[in-house]
Amino acid sequence: MSRYWSSLVEQLDPYVPGEQPRVQNLIKLNTNEHPYGPSARVIAAIAAANNDSLRLYPDPTSLELRQVIASRFKLTAEHVFVGNGSDEVLAHVFHALLKHDAPVVFPDISYSFYPVYCGLYQMQFRTVPLDENLCLDVEDYIPDTGDKASAHAQTGGIIFPNPNAPTGRGLELAQIEKVVAANPDVVVVIDEAYVDFGAESAASLIAQYPNLLVVHTLSKSRSLAGLRVGYALGHPDLVQGLDRVKNSFNSYPLDRLAQAGAIAAIQDEDHFERSRQAVIRTREQLTLDLGLLGFEVLPSQANFIFARHPTLAGEQLASMLRAKNILVRHFKTLRIADYVRITIGTDEQCGQLLEACKEILL
């Protein structure tokens, strides 16, 4: 606390990212990074951009990158907004599109940055509980038709991840569409950070729904957490609103190397396909193996699993694994304190995790 802080600062409850250890030789299954590196074309593109041209500002509009992304989704560059990681994109989304007189709505168990953004932009929010199986019930996001006006008045916007984090549970596209169609007066944001590991993207619905915004990141399925690139897809009106906020904050959010690397990453569909399939295979095997050890593992469509053991509290398990140099993530949040979130590593890393669990449970 300092008298120089704006009144806002004191009230903030900042987001706490997973530990980024400085020591080596840890098995790092705590921040949902990809176990395999990025495409060789990414490394080559960055190398080609690493020269005297760094003295020049990057393209403030990231036009070429936006065109490459657009073409992958059969959209135009006017449908694409890019930012310095999807966290920055989401921040601008809250500020530009979800801040209204009524509260923004999201699940009680979800990405824990959402309430933080609300704090930053002094927005009200309302959380909707997941059901007893930690599933998102889309009916909870459908305004009551008998009382439509009042239901509408109570919602400033909707956001949830698909698949959800940290549960890994996904929704079918028809269910997502139901929510988007039933809320035409507010923006519905589908946060698809993990969608490439088994769920279906709502990007195909963008041409039909001007209130739909889909957010992606290159940090997960493109193996580029270290490069900081995320993007949003939506109607050009939504993108224009985001642009106005971005251009009032930072003209050049993506540096030259990030733009070059991101373009190459999106273009290498083969590498993308191979490496995400490898993660999916390992996830399915790990789910089976942990089940044999007595773990309850939620069905996951992400690059992590959410699991609990009947005889061992989540916090205890996480700390015992930490003692064996394996990092997993535990949330002290009510309802999910029993669980740990385990990022899918290489087969070898997951094998070591299994061995460690066996020793702990002996």
Place this chain on the structure above:
Amino acid sequence: MSRYWSSLVEQLDPYVPGEQPRVQNLIKLNTNEHPYGPSARVIAAIAAANNDSLRLYPDPTSLELRQVIASRFKLTAEHVFVGNGSDEVLAHVFHALLKHDAPVVFPDISYSFYPVYCGLYQMQFRTVPLDENLCLDVEDYIPDTGDKASAHAQTGGIIFPNPNAPTGRGLELAQIEKVVAANPDVVVVIDEAYVDFGAESAASLIAQYPNLLVVHTLSKSRSLAGLRVGYALGHPDLVQGLDRVKNSFNSYPLDRLAQAGAIAAIQDEDHFERSRQAVIRTREQLTLDLGLLGFEVLPSQANFIFARHPTLAGEQLASMLRAKNILVRHFKTLRIADYVRITIGTDEQCGQLLEACKEILL
């Protein structure tokens, strides 16, 4: 305008950066980039970081970079805040430290992003006119001692660049200190984007004044506009306030390559010294040469000059130079519409500019 925008978005008047042309073979003297490339050590450091480790998140605290910066200024890492370009740093400064009940104060002719930030965070501001010579008079920023309580109540914070942009005029350190000392109840931000080209940094005053914040960028004197790194130096309480906002916005603003490159840039004092001295020499020569053509050139301590000609309006000159493939910057702002801002290029580029001016004035 869209019904999905938050009420804020419509009111915004976003910043417009200088043109980043997509065509080649232009002489680009419009966005104050450095005419010489970054240190070879920067290129080597980025090359060394360009590998599979890009799959991992960067250090969210940029600790090593902050330590390297701190040591250059004989401070500690707790005195250093880093961001994705100094524009992002400034945005957080407005939000975290300058947003109070009273208006933030800055010069009428200054960095045109300041009022944009005020729009974004819905802050009041008051501009103080530069004098008739486009000089900043520090007396205008000293509260009236006879009426101290009311003067204080009228100021939420103070920010100005030193040297000022787009005039290039600098203030002496004693003058800066006078403003900082006379306003102990609010934060005084000295935006030193151009300080390395001839002005004196207020960083040496930080140990004495808990209300002083100094903002630097690697875009100008470190030749890294394309890498997006900026930082602020100040009392740890101020840095902590900035951290709280940053951690409520984006945990990882600096990617792995940017952190690696920035560390190398700060460490190469020789390259820094040589390349900034080259710019200063060229500036002094260009100032003389334009004077001989009848231009009035303000004395500059920056990597640009601000000049006008008695027979040619600024807008006309800029557009005639554009026709000759030379970009300079013109502002339509009242009081300075007669001027053009010319970035210091290489000696050859400045020679071509002079030739073009001669032809235009013939």
